[in-house]
Amino acid sequence: MAAHRLRQSVGRLFAMGPELGSGRRAFSAFQAFTEVLRLPSKQLTKLVFPLEELHEHFVPGSRPDLHLNIFHPSLEDIARAESFFTASARNRIEYLTSAVRLDHAPDLHRPEVCFIGRSNVGKSSLIKALFSLAPEVEVRVSKKPGHTKKLNFYKVGKYFTLVDMPGYGYRAPEDFVDMVETYLKERKNLMRTFLLVDSVVGIQKADNIAIEMCEEFALPYVMVLTKIDKPSKGHLLKQVLQIQKFVDTKTQGCFPQLFPVSAMTYSGIHLLRCFIADITGNLKTTGF
Numbered sequence: 001m002a003a004h005r006l007r008q009s010v011g012r013l014f015a016m017g018p019e020l021g022s023g024r025r026a027f028s029a030f031q032a033f034t035e036v037l038r039l040p041s042k043q044l045t046k047l048v049f050p051l052e053e054l055h056e057h058f059v060p061g062s063r064p065d066l067h068l069n070i071f072h073p074s075l076e077d078i079a080r081a082e083s084f085f086t087a088s089a090r091n092r093i094e095y096l097t098s099a100v101r102l103d104h105a106p107d108l109h110r111p112e113v114c115f116i117g118r119s120n121v122g123k124s125s126l127i128k129a130l131f132s133l134a135p136e137v138e139v140r141v142s143k144k145p146g147h148t149k150k151l152n153f154y155k156v157g158k159y160f161t162l163v164d165m166p167g168y169g170y171r172a173p174e175d176f177v178d179m180v181e182t183y184l185k186e187r188k189n190l191m192r193t194f195l196l197v198d199s200v201v202g203i204q205k206a207d208n209i210a211i212e213m214c215e216e217f218a219l220p221y222v223m224v225l226t227k228i229d230k231p232s233k234g235h236l237l238k239q240v241l242q243i244q245k246f247v248d249t250k251t252q253g254c255f256p257q258l259f260p261v262s263a264m265t266y267s268g269i270h271l272l273r274c275f276i277a278d279i280t281g282n283l284k285t286t287g288f
């Protein structure tokens with residue numbers, strides 16, 4: 001009954017949003033939170049809180065090591081956060097520019113978050129999924145590793161900027177370290193770095209480049225596990241536990257809670273939108 005009332009109130013919240021009008025490209029199920037709210041609660045949990053869903057597969061009380069509730073917003077908060085990611089005449093979401101060096105980067109004062117990780121880990125796909133409610137924004141993804149060669153800046157209304165980065169490792173641009181290191185070290189408005197790790201293979205040697213940079217520059221960063229639609233549940237559980245242990249024992253600046261996502265099924269995408277809106281100071285959630 002309470003859940004039903006919650007869904008109704010979130011539904012009203014959506015109905016009130018001026019930017020959620022018609023005229024947009026029809027999107028497939030689950031990109032928009034209104035669709036998610038129609039799901040039975042088990043499926044809703046799986047899609048919105050994938051870590052929680054995984055946790056349910058452990059014997060009760062046997063694995064206290066996953067941090068599930070450090071950021072655990074309400075469904076209303078998640079619904080509110082979605083409006084920032086929904087394009088409208090009043091909330092323009094667009095590609096701004098690309099840069100190969102920090103001094104070519106746009107001089108922006110709004111909060112910024114960036115996405116780093118190995119080539120092919122799914123950085124551009126994740127940004128594309130986050131922007132699925134702004135379908136006119138073009139974010140290029142490719143099967144070929146090393147596709148993104150520059151720092152690509154995307155403006156989200158007047159609220160924040162997302163930065164897609166070239167990948168490290170295989171076919172990384174030659175000047176990768178100079179470009180990315182200087183950006184991470186000196187970008188004044190950088191609020192958070194999202195470090196993407198492939199959930200199929202876990203943390204690889206090449207990932208240490210980025211982890212060491214974040215640790216050395218004392219950056220606040222967050223580990224995002226990509227492509228969670230690919231591994232079997234058992235394999236994913238194993239990777240999640242290993243990565244959680246790594247974060248707990250080997251890092252200082254990494255946010256303790258992991259964010260598993262799939263750019264294909266949209267699992268974890270709504271929660272990540274909410275987290276970004278929150279850490280950029282745009283949403284005061286009750287989740288912390």
Ligand SMILES: Nc1nc2c(ncn2[C@@H]2O[C@H](COP(=O)(O)OP(=O)(O)OP(=O)(O)O)[C@@H](O)[C@H]2O)c(=O)[nH]1
Binds near residue numbers: 140262
């Ligand atoms: N199954 C699945 N495939 C994904 C997912 N995310 C990305 N991919 C695939 O992984 C490949 C690489 O995706 P990109 O988003 O271009 O990866 P990237 O990290 O931006 O790569 P570079 O720009 O080369 O560094 C593409 O073939 C995507 O379709 C996901 O969540 N699930």
Ligand SMILES: [Mg+2]
Binds near residue numbers: 141148164165166
């Ligand atoms: Mg890319």
